[in-house]
Amino acid sequence: MSDAIEIVALGGELEISRKREIRDAFTLPDGARAVLVDLSTVTYADSTALTELLRFCVTAQRDRMPIAVVIRTRQFSRLVQYAGLAGAFAIFEDRDAAVAYLNERVKP
Amino acid sequence: MNASPQLRLRCPAQSRSVAPIRHALRAFLQAIGFDGDCLDDVTTAAGEALANAVEHAYGDDAESVPFVELHARIARGKLAVDVSDRGSFIERERLPGRGFGLRIIRAVAPQIRIDTARGTSVRMRFHIPKR
Numbered sequence: 361m362s363d364a365i366e367i368v369a370l371g372g373e374l375e376i377s378r379k380r381e382i383r384d385a386f387t388l389p390d391g392a393r394a395v396l397v398d399l400s401t402v403t404y405a406d407s408t409a410l411t412e413l414l415r416f417c418v419t420a421q422r423d424r425m426p427i428a429v430v431i432r433t434r435q436f437s438r439l440v441q442y443a444g445l446a447g448a449f450a451i452f453e454d455r456d457a458a459v460a461y462l463n464e465r466v467k468p
Numbered sequence: 469m470n471a472s473p474q475l476r477l478r479c480p481a482q483s484r485s486v487a488p489i490r491h492a493l494r495a496f497l498q499a500i501g502f503d504g505d506c507l508d509d510v511t512t513a514a515g516e517a518l519a520n521a522v523e524h525a526y527g528d529d530a531e532s533v534p535f536v537e538l539h540a541r542i543a544r545g546k547l548a549v550d551v552s553d554r555g556s557f558i559e560r561e562r563l564p565g566r567g568f569g570l571r572i573i574r575a576v577a578p579q580i581r582i583d584t585a586r587g588t589s590v591r592m593r594f595h596i597p598k599r
Binding site: 376 | 509516519522523
């Protein structure tokens, strides 16, 4: 994986009682050229997590920084669809595919 | 007497109350035969209603009693899940950060009604999966 790709990882239940932690985690790392958001170990998510994820991705897009999000939990995937955000992020079930997507976009 | 199973929980309207209530609802649903996507969808919708209640129900209304209540039971051939609080109703879809909650509930629950006569009650009805 390219050194230019930073990883933001969260796991467990991403819900309202962790709002501050989620918001703090979703901060663009200094010096990064791309970010892998690894949510592969999330077991449940609510709209609090979704809102913070969207905020993070919008900020990254404004800064022209590519982001790939890894989501494996079916509940989380369905939540994204229900919120109408399926096209808002580059979402992958497989981490390697997410890394390949980012590597394509950080090539010199 | 042949009473229908039901779950009624009343907790402080705090964000840390949401997960335990949701876990109890999930266990109740599993006990009455829900699984897979149906199980996930009902707990997702209830989780959104609970999060809305604890985050926005009370605001500056110091006269309100700060609690949130969940009542789940089988009624008229459907699963009924009501999430109630005594806070002032807020057009929550318009509030920053909670714009997706009601959208998700509406996408998941075949029937939803919001009563604001005394506090706010989000009344959701779901189909019962066939065994």
